[in-house]
Amino acid sequence: MRVLVTRPEIAAARTAGRLKAMGHEPVHLPLAKAVHDLPTAADALRQEHAALAVTSAEALRVLAAETLRPLIDLAKPLFAVGEATAGAATSMGFSEVHASAGDGADLAGLIAARSGTTTAPILYLAGNPRAKTLESRLAEFGIPFRLAEIYEMVAVEYEPDDLASRLNNAHAQALLLYSHETAIRFFKIVPADLAALAGTRILCISERTADAVPAAFRPLAEIAESPNETALLALL
Structure with a gap:
């Protein structure tokens, strides 16, 4: 076919x-093609965060940039939508990767179940445009998070x-x-x-x-x- x-x-x-x-x-x-925003990613990674969240493998392609690698703490938990994205995170060297089987709402539930009581925010490395289900569900759960739009999909x-x-x-x-x-x-x-x-x-x-x-x-x-x-x- x-x-x-x-x-x-x-x-x-x-x-x-x-x-x-x-x-x-x-x-x-x-x-569409992805346009990466490395300065925004760098600023976000420098700020305190308890874990990372990604809903697309494109966010990990941004993190693969040489200038960003020194800023990434590979020991921090990373939450990903889908096994493919989680596999890409593991290949990058992240030691604690959690994958949801569904969409951003399912990922928020996984984060809520595993994030513990830390007051540091989850760093959501996102693209634009996107469905906003992850951030809306995190807000409903009362989980602090910081959103960083690190790439844009342009036509x-x-x-x-x-x-x-x-x-x-x-x-x-x-x-x-x-x-x-x-x-x-x-x-x-x-x-x-x-x-x-x-x-x-x-x-x-x-x-x-x-x-x-x-x-x-x-x-x-x-x-x-x-x-x-x-x-x-x-x-x-």
């Missing part, structure tokens, strides 16, 4: 490997004719959508009557992502059982 992958370059390469191992053919159409621009040509030539049987924001972006730039999407399965990582699929395409949308890539690819 030919599968259209809309993730940024680095994440898409990992997804492509998984798709090939499953016998599928990935077709890459990146819709990759395509000319309309170029985009239509790419999609027509892709002949994709399935489209992978990993976030609400990506779904909005995709259907904002794709012509509503594009014949290339006729019959294409639209696979969404979460209900929130599916909510961004326009009504005309909703009959083609399917939602993963859990908000992670393994469950998303299981739809194939």
Whole structure:
């Protein structure tokens, strides 16, 4: 099956490997790229914090910068959404990594269960845009936290004719959508009557992502059982 992958370059390469191992053919159409904010990350790491929280592996790619490594205390607990992000943290050298199986709300519950009674804040290293479920749930739990936006996902621009040509030539049987924001972006730039999407399965990582699929395409949308890539690819 030919599968259209809309993730940024680095994440898409990992997804492509998984798709090939499953016998599928990935077709890459990146819709965003990450712009890292190293000064903001450095300032945040210098301030007192009890643990780190990340909801995307992109935050760890920011921390991998040479200028930031001396500021990172690898002995501090790190809380991550998903096993893939947790694995990336372990590979970086963090000695105590905790992973939630769901989204930011699930991660907040995990932090609440494991953070103890420390008064130092959790440092949430986040991107923009993002779902704000982690910070809202931490506030509900009464857990102190500090938010640092250390990267921004900016749109990759395509000319309309170029985009239509790419999609027509892709002949994709399935489209992978990993976030609400990506779904909005995709259907904002794709012509509503594009014949290339006729019959294409639209696979969404979460209900929130599916909510961004326009009504005309909703009959083609399917939602993963859990908000992670393994469950998303299981739809194939």
